[in-house]
Amino acid sequence: MPQKTKAPVPASARKPARAAAAGVDAAQAKAGKAPASPAQAKPSKGVSRKAAAPLPATGRAKAAALAAPPKPAPRRRAVANAEAAAYGRTLAAWSHAEIVEAFTRFEAADPEPKGELEHSDPFTLLVAVVLSAQATDAGVNKATRGLFAAASTPAAMAALGEEGIARHIRTLGLFKGKAKNVAELSRLLLARHGGQVPHDREALEALPGVGRKTANVVLNIAFGEPTIAVDTHLFRVANRTGLAPGATPLAVEEGLEARIPDRFKLHAHHWLILHGRYICKARQPECRRCLIADLCRWPEKII
CATH class of the missing domain: 1.10.1670.10 (Helix-hairpin-Helix base-excision DNA repair enzymes (C-terminal))
Incomplete structure (x- = not known):
């Protein structure tokens, strides 16, 4: 009995399949999904394995740079x-x-x-103002409530240490650098000023994280200057x-x-x-x- 053979598919019948595939790619793009790339598929018989090999490191770096989102506009x-x-x-x-x-x-x-920064004395004011750089007063207050409950004096803050301070202020931007500054300024207040916040601009600005604006706030609010x-x-x-x-x-x-x-x-x-x-x-x-x-x-x- 003769075997049945499949008739070849005419080109006109193949076009809808290609169109459907294109439609899937378009739908995927609209949904935020990227269509499968040639690199993800198995290489066909006519394509060498070298062509399907991953890009070298330099090529990946260039591709990543091209695909990287543009830098955000200034605030x-x-x-x-x-x-x-x-x-x-x-x-x-x-x-x-x-x-x-x-x-x-x-x-x-x-x-x-x-x-609007919450504080109870010159030291907690100083710490709050140092933490307020590139942060809102509301955000600083939320972070310092726990921090000041754990350490409200230079001695307690120095004992808490950089890592302990950081755990309380993780919600603030640049929290690691700020934690380092608060720990060090607490240590310096103990070493140089007997644990007291100095009533002097030059001495204040010599502390880590304290610039002119911070010194002015402390002099004004804490000392009535x-x-x-x-x-x-x-x-x-x-x-x-x-x-x-x-x-x-x-x-x-x-x-x-x-x-x-x-x-x-x-x-x-x-x-x-x-x-x-x-x-x-x-x-x-x-x-x-x-x-x-x-x-x-x-x-x-x-x-």
């Missing part, structure tokens, strides 16, 4: 601050009367402004409004020191920081709620 706050500094150079300076009027309004609205700590919010407000334009935080600080009347200086940086944090925000400033909108020189304000 909006940084962009807003840069724009504010650029505007500041072109704005007319405030008169003395306008400066007095602005701070009189701030004082009437909030006579005793407070910083009329210093002005320029953070990212204050920098933006001073430049946007024209109150004290400057290309750097130090330039803004010096401008404010020279222009703000002495009777307002103790609370000046709190008023301006809180104003920048909640009203003159980087992304969407709330000009309609602004106490000093009529004095502000910023050309893009929306009233």
Whole structure:
């Protein structure tokens, strides 16, 4: 009995199969799945094993570089601050009367402004401010509640050590470096200052993780000095409004020191920081709620 032979499949019948395969690839791409690559399939008879071999190390590095996602755009706050500094150079300076009027309004609205970092003494304040770099006050407070319960003095903090501190502040950015700084500054406070936070700018800035802004915050809040700590919010407000334009935080600080009347200086940086944090925000400033909108020189304000 003769054997049956399969008839060859005509080309017209093969086209739908190819189309279906293409449709699967398209569906996979739409769903976020990559279609199978030739390297994942077994090499066909006509393809040499060399062609299917994995890429050498240099080739893999190049492929990874090509496939890597693009670098993220700069943070909006940084962009807003840069724009504010650029505007500041072109704005007319405030008169003395306008400066007095602005701070009189701030004082009437909030006579005793407070910083938002939780602390109980100069040491816990110092640690909280060191931890606040590139972090929100709310995030720092959440981390320091457990940290200060475990160690609230330089001696206890030094005994807790770098790893112990790190366990409490893992939720903060750059927590390993911050833990190292807090452990070392605690040790130095014991070795150089009898376990006390020094009431001296130079001595404060000699401690790990303590820069000019941190020293100004500690001198102001812990010791009642009329210093002005320029953070990212204050920098933006001073430049946007024209109150004290400057290309750097130090330039803004010096401008404010020279222009703000002495009777307002103790609370000046709190008023301006809180104003920048909640009203003159980087992304969407709330000009309609602004106490000093009529004095502000910023050309893009929306009233």
